[in-house]
Amino acid sequence: MNKLTFDISISLDGFCAGPDQSLEDPLGKGGRRLHEWTAATRAWRESHGLDGGETGADSELVASSIADTGATIMGRRMFSGGTGPWESDPNANGWWGETPPFHHPVFVLTHHEREPLEMQGGTTFTFVTNGIESALAQARAAAGEKDIRIGGGGSVVQQYLAAGHVDEMTVHIAPVLLGGGTRLFSDELERLVEIEMVQISESPTGVIHTLYRVAR
Amino acid sequence: MNKLTFDISISLDGFCAGPDQSLEDPLGKGGRRLHEWTAATRAWRESHGLDGGETGADSELVASSIADTGATIMGRRMFSGGTGPWESDPNANGWWGETPPFHHPVFVLTHHEREPLEMQGGTTFTFVTNGIESALAQARAAAGEKDIRIGGGGSVVQQYLAAGHVDEMTVHIAPVLLGGGTRLFSDELERLVEIEMVQISESPTGVIHTLYRVAR
Structure with a gap:
C-alpha cells in the first residue's frame, strides 16, 4: 500500500512558520529562512516553473520527494495562504497561482463544500468536507503506487499522527531559532509515538535532513 | 573568555521532559527515553560512580562534554527534582544524592537564600538569589578556563538565550515523539536567534547529536 508521509522544514526550536503571520x-x-534551502534548488525551481537553481544533493532530495509523491493533503489555510483571500471569499483560488507547483491531485480539508478546481499543469484541488479519513482514502486512490504527502499545516499533521496514519516523516531542521510562530509538533498529540531514524544528511546550508519511519 | 553552553537531549517534537511529571x-x-543513550555510556556511568557501560563515539562525546565543563548553572526545580522534596523543605539536599555527578561548582537559581552545600566528589551547590547575570558571573569565575554549562530546565535556557549570553548549544534529538511535556525551546523567546551548525553526528541509537554556535 502507498505510504502517508510529510516533508516539512522547521527551525531548531520546532516552528514551521514564524510569528506575526499576515496576508x-x-x-x-x-x-x-526555513525554505531558503529548497527555494535555491533546481528541482524546486523547476516545479515552480522557474529556471536555474543549484544542483547537488539538496536538489536531488527535492527531486526524489517530488517524484515519489502522487497526491497531497492540506489544510484550508495552506490552500488559501494563511489569513489569505479565502477568509473573505471562500471561492477564491487560493494563493498557488494559475499553475500550482504540485502537478498532481491535492485534497483540501475544509468545512466549505465546493466543486473541484482544475488548474494548469496537472494540479486539481478537491475540497473534502467529511474529515481526514475520507481525504486519505481519496488521496490514496488518486496517488496510485506513489506516496501521499501531508502538505501541512501543523494541525493537519497532528491529526494524522494522532490517528496513527503516518508512515514516514521527512523533517528538515534549519539552523535558526524563530522564537515563536506555528509549531509542526504541537503539545496536543497526547500520546507517545515511537519512531525510527532511517537516515540523516547535512546540507551545505546547515540544514539537517532527517527521515523517520513511524514504528508499528 | 570561557563559553556558556548547554547540552540537552530532546525528542523530535522538542520536549526535554515528558507529560505527567511527578516526584x-x-x-x-x-x-x-531521551537519556537512554547517555545512561548507556561508560563516561556517564563513571561520572555517576557506576561501573561498565558502552565505549565508542557516544561515550567519547559525553566524556568530552564532562571534561570541558568547569561549572553548571541550573534552576531550582532541576536541583530539587521537579516537584521534589524542596517544595516542602527548602533546606533539603535535592535529588542528586551524597555524591552528585557534577564534580564541579553548581549554581542554583532560586528565590530562597541558603548557605552553599558542599557535597562529596567535588560538587558544591551555591544558591544564587540575585538573578541570571550574577549566577553567570559566579560560574564564569569558578569555571576557570573551562566552559559553563546551563544544566536546565528549559526556562533557564530560555532566559540565557533571550539575554544573548549563550555561545554554543549541543542538542541531542532522540527518535521519539513524546506528544507533550516540557519544551527545551518555548514560544517565549520572542526574537529570532541566528545560529550556525558546527557539526552533527548520528548515534547507533538513532539519536542525532548536533552542535550549534550562536551567531554574533
Missing part, C-alpha cells in the same frame, strides 16, 4: 507575510517573521 | 517520575511519561 503579506504568510510564513511569519523569519519563516522564509 | 516519582520527574522526567515525565517517556522522558527516560
Whole structure:
C-alpha cells in the first residue's frame, strides 16, 4: 500500500512558520529562512516553473520527494495562504497561482463544500468536507503506487499522527531559532509515538535532513 | 573568555521532559527515553560512580562534554527534582544524592537564600538569589578556563538565550515523539536567534547529536 508521509522544514526550536503571520507575510517573521534551502534548488525551481537553481544533493532530495509523491493533503489555510483571500471569499483560488507547483491531485480539508478546481499543469484541488479519513482514502486512490504527502499545516499533521496514519516523516531542521510562530509538533498529540531514524544528511546550508519511519 | 553552553537531549517534537511529571517520575511519561543513550555510556556511568557501560563515539562525546565543563548553572526545580522534596523543605539536599555527578561548582537559581552545600566528589551547590547575570558571573569565575554549562530546565535556557549570553548549544534529538511535556525551546523567546551548525553526528541509537554556535 502507498505510504502517508510529510516533508516539512522547521527551525531548531520546532516552528514551521514564524510569528506575526499576515496576508503579506504568510510564513511569519523569519519563516522564509526555513525554505531558503529548497527555494535555491533546481528541482524546486523547476516545479515552480522557474529556471536555474543549484544542483547537488539538496536538489536531488527535492527531486526524489517530488517524484515519489502522487497526491497531497492540506489544510484550508495552506490552500488559501494563511489569513489569505479565502477568509473573505471562500471561492477564491487560493494563493498557488494559475499553475500550482504540485502537478498532481491535492485534497483540501475544509468545512466549505465546493466543486473541484482544475488548474494548469496537472494540479486539481478537491475540497473534502467529511474529515481526514475520507481525504486519505481519496488521496490514496488518486496517488496510485506513489506516496501521499501531508502538505501541512501543523494541525493537519497532528491529526494524522494522532490517528496513527503516518508512515514516514521527512523533517528538515534549519539552523535558526524563530522564537515563536506555528509549531509542526504541537503539545496536543497526547500520546507517545515511537519512531525510527532511517537516515540523516547535512546540507551545505546547515540544514539537517532527517527521515523517520513511524514504528508499528 | 570561557563559553556558556548547554547540552540537552530532546525528542523530535522538542520536549526535554515528558507529560505527567511527578516526584516519582520527574522526567515525565517517556522522558527516560531521551537519556537512554547517555545512561548507556561508560563516561556517564563513571561520572555517576557506576561501573561498565558502552565505549565508542557516544561515550567519547559525553566524556568530552564532562571534561570541558568547569561549572553548571541550573534552576531550582532541576536541583530539587521537579516537584521534589524542596517544595516542602527548602533546606533539603535535592535529588542528586551524597555524591552528585557534577564534580564541579553548581549554581542554583532560586528565590530562597541558603548557605552553599558542599557535597562529596567535588560538587558544591551555591544558591544564587540575585538573578541570571550574577549566577553567570559566579560560574564564569569558578569555571576557570573551562566552559559553563546551563544544566536546565528549559526556562533557564530560555532566559540565557533571550539575554544573548549563550555561545554554543549541543542538542541531542532522540527518535521519539513524546506528544507533550516540557519544551527545551518555548514560544517565549520572542526574537529570532541566528545560529550556525558546527557539526552533527548520528548515534547507533538513532539519536542525532548536533552542535550549534550562536551567531554574533
